Amino acid sequence: MQELITLNNITHQYQNETILQDLNLTVSEHQSIAFTGHNGCGKSTLLKIIAGLIRSTQGSIRYYRDPLFHYVPERFPKMNLTARQYLSRMGKLDSLDAGEVCRQIKKLSEDFFLSEMLDLPMKHLSKGTLQKVSVIQALMKRPDVLLLDEPLSGQDTDSQNVFIEKLNELRRQGTVLIMSCHEQYLMDSISDTVYKIDNTQLFRLDDKKSSGGRHYILWFERGIESRLPESCSGRMTICGDRYKMEVQENESNQLIACMIQEGWLLRGMEDADHQ
Ligand SMILES: Nc1ncnc2c1ncn2[C@@H]1O[C@H](COP(=O)(O)OP(=O)(O)O)[C@@H](O)[C@H]1O
Ligand SMILES: [Mg+2]
Numbered sequence: 001m002q003e004l005i006t007l008n009n010i011t012h013q014y015q016n017e018t019i020l021q022d023l024n025l026t027v028s029e030h031q032s033i034a035f036t037g038h039n040g041c042g043k044s045t046l047l048k049i050i051a052g053l054i055r056s057t058q059g060s061i062r063y064y065r066d067p068l069f070h071y072v073p074e075r076f077p078k079m080n081l082t083a084r085q086y087l088s089r090m091g092k093l094d095s096l097d098a099g100e101v102c103r104q105i106k107k108l109s110e111d112f113f114l115s116e117m118l119d120l121p122m123k124h125l126s127k128g129t130l131q132k133v134s135v136i137q138a139l140m141k142r143p144d145v146l147l148l149d150e151p152l153s154g155q156d157t158d159s160q161n162v163f164i165e166k167l168n169e170l171r172r173q174g175t176v177l178i179m180s181c182h183e184q185y186l187m188d189s190i191s192d193t194v195y196k197i198d199n200t201q202l203f204r205l206d207d208k209k210s211s212g213g214r215h216y217i218l219w220f221e222r223g224i225e226s227r228l229p230e231s232c233s234g235r236m237t238i239c240g241d242r243y244k245m246e247v248q249e250n251e252s253n254q255l256i257a258c259m260i261q262e263g264w265l266l267r268g269m270e271d272a273d274h275q
Helices: 045-050 081-091 098-112 127-140 158-173 183-190 249-261
Strands: 004-012 017-028 033-034 056-065 069-072 147-149 176-180 194-200 202-205 216-224 238-239 241-247 264-271
Touching: 004 045, 017 045, 017 176, 017 202, 033 045, 045 069, 045 147, 045 176, 069 127, 081 098, 081 127, 098 127, 127 147, 127 158, 127 183, 158 176, 158 183, 202 249, 216 249, 241 249, 249 264
Parallel strands: 033 176, 033 194, 069 147, 147 176
Antiparallel strands: 004 017, 004 056, 194 202, 216 241, 216 264, 238 241
């Protein structure tokens, strides 16, 4: 797969607090990536850096070709324009002709159960409805890369299903999806690669079958005041006084560093594929 975006040693700080540290990531054509992690871990920040909306404190991003980006924020600014006026203006900015814009607005607002609300000022619309307007805008002209910040957080079940359907349609047409989200079923239905952001680092969370790489069994003992990093929760099995964790090769170094930092003692490492 051809590379589309590479992040090289991206570090981001807000007022001297490091949110993301030395992240490296390659996004390739046809990929669908999700970033997950607890509130405040830096998902929105990373999306904005990839979208070019904020500049990272250190590191660089390389964009291959010149992809058309669309960015759907979690919270949309409230404005006096109606959704129809907003979508028409954005369609014009995307160089779509007026007839095409009208057709797209009609079709997409029906798909998203939004037709009744098209002529209300946007400042009166709920968070979920504003997210729909924002997604409709992103769908009117198919982008090469669609960035979505927690797209389901304000949506009812019917709209969530429409979202999943539309996003998969875009994937089939070749749009690269990069989103932040908490919902496991959304990641299962849309994403082929999932990363967790924890403690300023990025960890890949794919399962064994899809990754194809080597796997290791790590053995740990608790040290004094050890604490389980969130990225490892649910992955440890207790065997006597030791703790066992199966990891992929590409995440092992980061996980070991994280565990040691949190007070754990590494007692052994075995090749899981030769068990
Ligand atoms: N503009 C900003 N100025 C200062 N701190 C910020 C700013 N934006 C986000 N933060 C802080 O950075 C951390 C990461 O935020 P964010 O990227 O929004 O996380 P997430 O999307 O994972 O919830 C949080 O602690 C947040 O309070
Ligand atoms: Mg966020």
